[in-house]
Amino acid sequence: MxxxxxxxxxxxxxxxxxxxxxxxxxxxxxxxxxxxxxxxxxxxxxxxxxxxTGTFLGDGQIHRAGFRRTQEVELTINEAPGIIQELEKEPEVVNFAPRVLSFGMITSAANLSAVTVVGIDPAREQFLSKVDEAIVAGAYFQKENPQDIIIGQKLAETLEVGLYDRVVITVAQAKTGDLSQEMFRVSGIFNFNIKEMDKGLVFIPLSKAQQMLALPGQIHEIALKLTDLRIGQNKDHPLWKKYSRQGNEALGWAGLLPELxxxxxxxxxxxxxxxxxxxxxxxxxxxxxxxxxxxxxxxxxxxxxxxxxxxxxxxxxxxxxxxxxxxxxxxxxxxxxxxxxxxxxxxxxxxxxxxxxxxxxxxxxxxxxxxxxxxxxxxxxxxxxxxxxxxxxxxxxxxxxxxxxxxxx
Amino acid sequence: MVETKNSEPLIRVEGLRKTYTDDGVPVEALRGIDLIIYPGEFTAIVGPSGSGKTTFLNIISGLDRPTEGKIWIKGRLLEEMSDKELSDFRRDNLGFIFQAYNLIPVLTVEENVEYIMLLQRIPREERKRRVRQILKEVGLEGFEKRRPPQLSGGQQQRVAVARAMVSNPSLILADEPTANLDSETGGGLLDMMRELNKKTGMTFIFSTHDENVMRRARRLIILKDGRVAEDKQIG
Known part of the structure; x- marks a missing residue:
């Protein structure tokens, strides 16, 4: 029927x-x-x-626990060399980049501004973030000059500086809090088209940042590029548990950007x-x-x-x-x-x-x-x-x- | 009241009344009808428009409920049946022929005729055999695959007759079956039904204005203003 x-x-x-x-x-x-x-x-x-994730954050990051909240320069990653060795062999990690981060002051002849100073390993960073792709003037750490600095377009406008102009970076050193100042020459200007980044970030070579902050061989952050974006979304993925040890904290992008x-x-x-x-x-x-x-x-x-x-x-x-x-x-x-x-x-x-x-x-x-x-x-x-x-x-x-x-x- | 046979009544009606409400105004369609119909009758219910013929057929077939009164068909009291039981009762015991044929236009001739047997869950082979046989009897061999709109009025009414009779019901109710047909076609159809009545013993009840029907009927029940005005055997 x-x-x-x-x-x-x-x-x-x-x-x-x-x-x-x-x-x-x-x-x-x-x-x-x-x-x-x-x-x-x-x-x-x-x-x-x-x-x-692709611009700068990475699919995941490793920090010392508490660093993300306080940004204290003393809170560097524990046992960083061992972690880096392990990451080299990690099948789910395509690339990684060590970083040093600190609040600081940038001063030009015309103006000054508060910024986050980021020390990067230029060779590793270009396989992880898009800093190199965002360069709109100058070059991306081509000559490995330790006094090179890359700044955002909006910051350059605020400071009224252009390529090869001089700027001074001031940061507080770890433990002592003593001020450390270095003169840099603007070797590149980037534009991510993200106001906060273009105005608030400056990139200098990793070794120079470690020297200025009195953190020899130490790092604050390891950004990771993974084989699959979904690993970063899964907060319970074993990768995050594995590297959240020895006082460190490993998080995927979902944990790093809860608002996303x-x-x-x-x-x-x-x-x-x-x-x-x-x-x-x-x-x-x-x-x-x-x-x-x-x-x-x-x-x-x-x-x-x-x-x-x-x-x-x-x-x-x-x-x-x-x-x-x-x-x-x-x-x-x-x-x-x-x-x-x-x-x-x-x-x-x-x-x-x-x-x-x-x-x-x-x-x-x-x-x-x-x-x-x-x-x-x-x-x-x-x-x-x-x-x-x-x-x-x-x-x-x-x-x-x-x-x-x-x-x- | 005329009793035609010395057997158990097929239909017994007692004190049947039906009142409709039309725009808030009560209309008495039936005003107390007592009637007995015996198996094998070929009966015509006649009367002017509004006399209650169609209402009477609707109620004795369970298509509508009376306001008052009782109806027994084959000894079963209709008011005691649920809607589902009434549906099954109509399916197994009643056949309908309507003035406007009322075939299902999207079904072919054979599917229209076969439909009731599908409801009865009769096996396919048996269904096909009966469809072939009844279509032959009503003269529609070769029209099996046609759809109703592809047939003439007379042919459609023959399909309706075949549909009504294919499941061998005890009672066929035909409401003005010849009203939309010319005199010759209507006469031929009535002769065919009369033959089937004689041959199978099925009971036929017509509501009609048609002289053709009245001439062939064996019993005439004349309704007037919702009451039986006359009830007579013919021949």
Whole structure:
């Protein structure tokens, strides 16, 4: 009997092809939007993570416990040489870069500014962060001159300095707190297009930073580049447990940038909320189509009931019609969604320079195609269409045969 | 009241009343009908429009509920049946022929005829055999794969007759079955039903204005203002 009802349902849906296609397209557009938005969100999240981790942060970092909170220069990584040796052999670590960080003051002939002085190993750093790629004037530590300094474009404007101009860096040394001053020559100017970085960071060679801070051979941070971004997202990954020892703390990007994690949850919520809105619009389309179809052939339901079809049979028939409409919509919506995502995954949507959740998009967003989009959302639509169909189905099942046929009997 | 056979009644109606509300105004469609129909009858219920013919057929077939009164069909009191039991009872015991044919337009001729047997869960082979046989009897061999809109009015009504009779019900209720047909087609259809009545012993009850039907009926029940005005055996 199921197949008879199924056959009836499909033929009824196809009876008025134009209406079914219009309704199917309306619902399908909703589905296509869901697929596209999901692809867009995946692209945006990837973009945000790449922007947050690829620019300078890395996929994860190791510090002495407490350093991130206090930024005290004395809190250097314990047993750093041993850790570096282990990281060389770590299969999940593609690259790493040791760093020294300290608050300091930069002074030019015209002005001064508070900055974070970052001592970097230029050779290792260029495989981890994008400092070298962000250079807009000068060069990236080419001649290994210990008095070279790279500063941000906005800072250069504040200090009113250009390439090869002299600046003085002042920092407080570890333990004694004695001031240490060195003159540097601006060898490069970078622009990350992130205001805080372009105004607040200066890069000097690692050995020079260690010397100024009286921290010979010691480092504050090891930034990591991993084989898979998801390792950085998983706070319980064994890698973080392994290196969180001897008073040190190892964290992935999700732990380093909790606000980014919240933003990612927010995107999930956004998709859910948008899905609810779309589904609400779709609901009216389904109800309207089913009721139009129902009232148009009300006498047929009367006939079906008269010849012995139970109420449950009529109910099943309408639900199968709703499901059939859902299937038509899924086919239309999936094709439209696929085309949309494919097109924009090639041309991208330009969000570069726009900041969201503390992260500035560096590149265009490319929606990402994912098989789950063509399972999860179509399934939602199918289930939702059937659930929405319950209302007209109950309405049809409740009508008495005599009332349904009053015009014709 | 006319009793045609010395057997158990097929239908017994006592004190049947039906009041509708039309725009808040109560309308008495049936005002107390007592009637007995015996198996094998070929009965016409006649009367002017609004006399209650269709209401009467609706109620004795369980398509509608009475305001008052009792109806027994094959000894079973309809008011004691649940909606599900009534559906099953109609499926197994009643056949309907409607003025507007009321075939399911998306089903083919054979699927329309087969539908009730699907509800009865009759095996496929048996269904196909009965469909072939009944379509032959009503003269629609070769029309199995056509859909109702592809048939003439007379042909559609023959499909309706085949659908009503294919499950061998005890009672066929036909509401103005010839109203949409020309005199010749209607006459041919009635002759066919009369033959089937004689051959199978199925009971036929018609509601009609048609002289053709009245001429062929063996019993005439005349309704007027919701009451039985006359009840007579013919021939």
């Amino acid at each position: 199921f197949w008879t009802f199924m056959k009836l349902a499909w033929r009824n849906i196809l009876r008025n092809k134009r209406r079914s296609i219009i309704a199917g397209t309306a619902i399908g557009l909703g589905l296509a939007s869901l697929i596209f938005v999901d692809g867009m969100m995946i692209g945006m999240v990837n973009n945000m993570i790449q922007a947050a 994690s919240y933003a990612l949850h927010f995107t999930d919520f956004s998709i859910f909320f948008m899905a609810l809105l779309l589904v609400g619009v779709i609901a009216f389309s389904i109800i309207n189509t089913l009721f139009m179809s129902f009232y148009e052939r009300i006498f047929e339901f009367g006939v079906l009931r008269a010849v012995g079809t139970r109420r449950s049979g009529v109910l099943r028939l309408i639900l199968l019609e709703a499901a059939s409409l859902g299937i038509i919509s899924i086919v239309i919506g999936s094709i439209l969604g696929l085309i949309l995502v494919l097109i924009f995954s090639h041309i991208g949507i330009d969000y570069s320079g726009i900041e969201f959740a503390g992260v500035t998009f560096q590149e265009a967003i490319y929606p990402v195609l994912h098989v789950g989009q063509f399972i999860r959302y179509p399934l939602w639509i199918l289930i939702f269409t059937i659930v929405i169909g319950i209302y007209p189905a109950i309405h049809a099942a409740k009508i008495t045969p005599a009332d349904a046929m009053r015009k014709s009997l």
